[in-house]
Amino acid sequence: MEGLSVQRDFTVKRMRPGEHVIEGVLFLAAALAIAVVVGILFVVISEAAQFFAEVSFWKFVTETRWTPLFENPSYGIAPLLTGTFMSTLVALSVAVPLGLLVAIYLSEFASARVREVVKPVLELLAGVPTVVYGYFALLFLTPILQSFIPGLPGFNLLSAGIVMGLMIIPYIASLSEDAMRAVPQSLRDGSLAMGTTRLETAFRVVFPAAISGIVGAIILGMSRAVGETMIVAIAGGQLPQIVTSPTQQGATVTAFIAQVALGDIAFGTIEYQSIFAAGLALLVLTLIFNFIAFAMQRRFREAY
Amino acid sequence: MATVETNPRADITAQPTGLALRRFKDKSFIIWGVLATLIGLGTLAALVGDLVVDGAHRLSPEFFMTFPSSDAAHAGILSAWVGSILVIITTAAFAIPVGVLAGVYLEEYAPKNPLTSAIEIAVNNLAGVPSIIYGLLAVGLFVQLLGMGQSILTAGVTLGLLILPVVIVATREAVRGVPQDIRNAALAVGATKWQATSHHVIPYALPGVVTGVIIGISRAIGETAPLILIGGLTFVAFLPVTLPGDHKFEVIGAVDQYGAPMTPEATELVRIHHDGVVVMPDFSEVAVEAGQEIELPHGATVQTVADLGDAVASWSPTNWLGSDFTVLPIQMFNWTSRPQAAFLENAAAAGLVLLFITLLLNGAAIWLRYRLRKRIKW
Numbered sequence: 001m002e003g004l005s006v007q008r009d010f011t012v013k014r015m016r017p018g019e020h021v022i023e024g025v026l027f028l029a030a031a032l033a034i035a036v037v038v039g040i041l042f043v044v045i046s047e048a049a050q051f052f053a054e055v056s057f058w059k060f061v062t063e064t065r066w067t068p069l070f071e072n073p074s075y076g077i078a079p080l081l082t083g084t085f086m087s088t089l090v091a092l093s094v095a096v097p098l099g100l101l102v103a104i105y106l107s108e109f110a111s112a113r114v115r116e117v118v119k120p121v122l123e124l125l126a127g128v129p130t131v132v133y134g135y136f137a138l139l140f141l142t143p144i145l146q147s148f149i150p151g152l153p154g155f156n157l158l159s160a161g162i163v164m165g166l167m168i169i170p171y172i173a174s175l176s177e178d179a180m181r182a183v184p185q186s187l188r189d190g191s192l193a194m195g196t197t198r199l200e201t202a203f204r205v206v207f208p209a210a211i212s213g214i215v216g217a218i219i220l221g222m223s224r225a226v227g228e229t230m231i232v233a234i235a236g237g238q239l240p241q242i243v244t245s246p247t248q249q250g251a252t253v254t255a256f257i258a259q260v261a262l263g264d265i266a267f268g269t270i271e272y273q274s275i276f277a278a279g280l281a282l283l284v285l286t287l288i289f290n291f292i293a294f295a296m297q298r299r300f301r302e303a304y
Numbered sequence: 305m306a307t308v309e310t311n312p313r314a315d316i317t318a319q320p321t322g323l324a325l326r327r328f329k330d331k332s333f334i335i336w337g338v339l340a341t342l343i344g345l346g347t348l349a350a351l352v353g354d355l356v357v358d359g360a361h362r363l364s365p366e367f368f369m370t371f372p373s374s375d376a377a378h379a380g381i382l383s384a385w386v387g388s389i390l391v392i393i394t395t396a397a398f399a400i401p402v403g404v405l406a407g408v409y410l411e412e413y414a415p416k417n418p419l420t421s422a423i424e425i426a427v428n429n430l431a432g433v434p435s436i437i438y439g440l441l442a443v444g445l446f447v448q449l450l451g452m453g454q455s456i457l458t459a460g461v462t463l464g465l466l467i468l469p470v471v472i473v474a475t476r477e478a479v480r481g482v483p484q485d486i487r488n489a490a491l492a493v494g495a496t497k498w499q500a501t502s503h504h505v506i507p508y509a510l511p512g513v514v515t516g517v518i519i520g521i522s523r524a525i526g527e528t529a530p531l532i533l534i535g536g537l538t539f540v541a542f543l544p545v546t547l548p549g550d551h552k553f554e555v556i557g558a559v560d561q562y563g564a565p566m567t568p569e570a571t572e573l574v575r576i577h578h579d580g581v582v583v584m585p586d587f588s589e590v591a592v593e594a595g596q597e598i599e600l601p602h603g604a605t606v607q608t609v610a611d612l613g614d615a616v617a618s619w620s621p622t623n624w625l626g627s628d629f630t631v632l633p634i635q636m637f638n639w640t641s642r643p644q645a646a647f648l649e650n651a652a653a654a655g656l657v658l659l660f661i662t663l664l665l666n667g668a669a670i671w672l673r674y675r676l677r678k679r680i681k682w
Contacts, residue, residue, distance in 0.1 A: 019496050104333075120674070
């Protein structure tokens, strides 16, 4: 019996040494994601902190002029925020109706074959480089808009916003369509059996049932629009002013960061730190949107 | 006794009032749906059409083989496309292994604990971070803190981090799609966990992984904002790599950023590899021959002509990773921000090239995904 020492205790988990190494390497790769998040927060917050050591947070929030490159600098984030909100508003007023129409059409009306073709082609829209969209907004759409709206400046948030809206149609359409298709067929069947038309079923049964997923999709699209840089930097003009109409030119938070970066920035100066303060505002905005979108989508997943 | 009130004239086949209108609304919605879809598709067509009209006539072999120039008619995208390729090679070399391994870890290995959820939350949030924020990370961390400079390496790693969530999510989905039976079968015949994963799970998941990688790479190719921040130069009239026959300029010794010698009296022993000319700090020229060893003062420039060996050696990453660069989208952005119409034509032509590459890659990914769905039925 002594010679046959095959009695291994199979309840004890044994691993070859190499397996531990591999698992460690895999873990490190995954943990890099945390490191990147920490890195982003560290860099943005530490540089922004130096900015706020010189410029009071109160002034940052309340002043209405953003002129960090002037002789007498003023650091009110408001003009950049109004620019961002205006371009986002325009983008959403294009993308939400169109995106939802496409989503309802594809999910409730179109045949499987139409859906198979249209969805991927629409997704190509999301793959177009944003610098190309910027060119398109500045040199194709703006001249067209100028023929409708006399006095429209060559740089304006309207054109940038519309093109941004076209860009995020696929996000909103695709995610909303997923949400609506996740609604159980029995709900549709029940509604149709009561004698409703497909349209009535779509609007009164499917749409409300998928609403949290749809809102999540819209917020995700909104987050894209807020963070978009090149389109607004090219076609929106880079003049930071309080924007009250989309036909004005204006700078967004992202366009300002790009504009400063294009000039010669000396590291450690207040101008350099100001782009991190602007970046922090942007980061907070998008993280809030992403969090809401994520929570919304989770709710819709749990519904059925 | 209650009797059921019936209307003898009721005709159950009769249509309820207003049905015609409701049906009309139902049918007409299709028009709205198709219209909205066509606006989306029309945008794509208008985009391509606009670029073709504006820039197609600029596309010529010369456009691809010349450097940008202040003369718009003779400016090209040579440094831009070479830069794009080098940056993308760096991005892929970083993001593909890290992303795939991370995805495999999260699906196959990760225990259910707070750390794993933290990683998952991090990945989800990174996917939503605006690209320009990655630029801030690159400036603050890579350029400032780690001293990696405004180089191809910095650009490649930054874009790599940017597309990491795309690769991770695609890998996870692909790995999740591999049936549990495959793993069990491998483990049952004595494979270790890593053997089961690397020999069986990953190969089956590969098409899905490749789809995600292609989409990520395509996004990195078109990305502009973060590279503007790390100073992707808008005017680069040199290549990080050399071709046989190119002029090589080798500056001797420690010089400041303007090319002036930091210690004018110091000299250095230099071995000359090819016939050429040495330009001394006082701009006098001395002809030199291959194999010669001479003492040269700091600030002198050796000008020789590269041969095939030099060209091959220049492709070693150690040679170009630290180099300045420009990429296609930055070149296009630079031309777009100029008022002269001739430069806008160049921008349109560069945009066409960019659009062609990204649409091709996206199309390939869509096709791959489509085939995948058709072919594999577990």
